[in-house]
Amino acid sequence: xxxxxxxxxxxxxxxxxxxxxxxxxxxxxxxxxxxxxxxxxxxxxxxxxxxxxxxxxxxxxxxxxxxxxxxxxxxxxxxxxxxxxxxxxxxxxxxxxxxxxxxxxxxxxxxxxxxxxxxxxxxxxxxxxxxxxxxxxxxxxxxxxxxxxxxxxxxxxxxxxxxxxxxxxxxxxxxxxxxxxxxxxxxxxxxxxxxxxxxxxxxxxxxxxxxxxxxxxxxxxxxxxxxxxxxxxxxxxxxxxxxxxxxxxxxxxxxxxxxxxxxxxx
Numbered sequence: 001x002x003x004x005x006x007x008x009x010x011x012x013x014x015x016x017x018x019x020x021x022x023x024x025x026x027x028x029x030x031x032x033x034x035x036x037x038x039x040x041x042x043x044x045x046x047x048x049x050x051x052x053x054x055x056x057x058x059x060x061x062x063x064x065x066x067x068x069x070x071x072x073x074x075x076x077x078x079x080x081x082x083x084x085x086x087x088x089x090x091x092x093x094x095x096x097x098x099x100x101x102x103x104x105x106x107x108x109x110x111x112x113x114x115x116x117x118x119x120x121x122x123x124x125x126x127x128x129x130x131x132x133x134x135x136x137x138x139x140x141x142x143x144x145x146x147x148x149x150x151x152x153x154x155x156x157x158x159x160x161x162x163x164x165x166x167x168x169x170x171x172x173x174x175x176x177x178x179x180x181x182x183x184x185x186x187x188x189x190x191x192x193x194x195x196x197x198x199x200x201x202x203x204x205x206x207x208x209x210x211x212x213x214x215x216x217x218x219x220x221x222x223x224x225x226x227x228x229x230x231x232x233x234x235x236x237x238x239x240x241x242x243x244x245x246x247x248x249x250x251x252x253x254x255x256x257x258x259x260x261x262x263x264x265x266x
Contacts, residue, residue: 003034004034004044005045006043007041010044010049013046013049014053021042021052024055025042027065029055029069029072030048032044055068061087062091063084063087067083099213103213104213104216116225118204118206118225120203120262121202121203123200123202123203124200125198125199127186127195128184129187130181131181131192131193131194132177132180133178134175134176134177135175137170137171140170143178144180150191150192151181158184159185160182160240161240161243162180162182163180164239165181165198165236166178168236177236202234202263203261204259205258206221207255211252212254215256215258218258222260226260226262231262232262233262234263240257
C-alpha cells in the first residue's frame with residue numbers, strides 16, 4: 001500500500017517549497033499524513049492538496065500564520081468569511097497608503113514647472129453649521145463621512161460647499177480638534193450639529209486639484225510660499241471642498257482649497 005506523496009512530490013503538486021512545508025509542519029498548520037519513524041520522511045495524502053492550496057493563497061495575501069490556522073481549522077463558514085474579510089480590509093488600507101505614497105513621490109520627484117498660484121484675500125466673519133470633535137489623524141476620513149451625513153440632513157440648503165478647520169495638533173501630535181461645516185444664513189442645532197461664528201481672517205489660499213493622495217505636497221508648497229513671502233500662520237488650516245467625492249466620483253475632478261490664516265511679519 002502506498003504511503004502517499006513524498007514531501008517533494010507534494011511540493012510539486014501544491015507549489016509550496018519543501019522548506020515551507022517543513023515550517024508548516026512544525027507550526028502545526030499542515031501536518032503530514034504520516035512520518036516514517038526510522039527515516040523521518042514525511043508523506044502526504046492527495047486529499048491534503050486542496051488544504052495546502054488554500055493555505056498558499058492565504059499566505060499570498062499576507063494573512064498571518066495564526067489567522068491562517070484559525071481559517072482552515074474553523075468549521076463555521078461565517079467565521080472563516082469574517083476572518084478573511086477583516087484581513088482584506090487591512091490590505092485595502094495598506095494599498096491606499098501605498099498608492100498615496102507613490103503619488104506623492106511621483107509629484108515630488110517630477111515637479112511641474114511654474115510657481116504655485118496663491119490668493120491672498122480677506123474673508124469676512126461667517127456663520128456656519130458644523131460638528132467639531134477631537135479626532136486621530138488616521139480616523140479623520142471616516143469621521144468626516146459620518147459628519148457629512150449628519151450635516152446633509154441638518155442643512156438641506158447650505159450657502160456654499162462644505163469646509164473644515166483643522167488645528168495644528170492634528171498634524172503635529174496625530175490627534176487634534178477638527179471642525180467640519182456648511183456656511184449658512186441660519187440653522188437650528190440638531191444632534192451633534194451646532195452653530196459657529198467664524199471670525200474674519202486674512203488667508204493665503206491655493207487649490208489642490210485631484211485626489212488627496214498627494215495633498216501633502218500642496219501643503220508643503222503652500223508652506224514654502226507663505227515663508228517666502230514673509231508671512232506667518234495665525235490659526236487652524238482651512239479646507240474647502242469645492243468639488244469632492246460626494247459631488248463627482250472621478251478623483252481627477254476634485255478641487256480642494258487649502259487656506260492658511262496669515263499675517264505679515266514686521
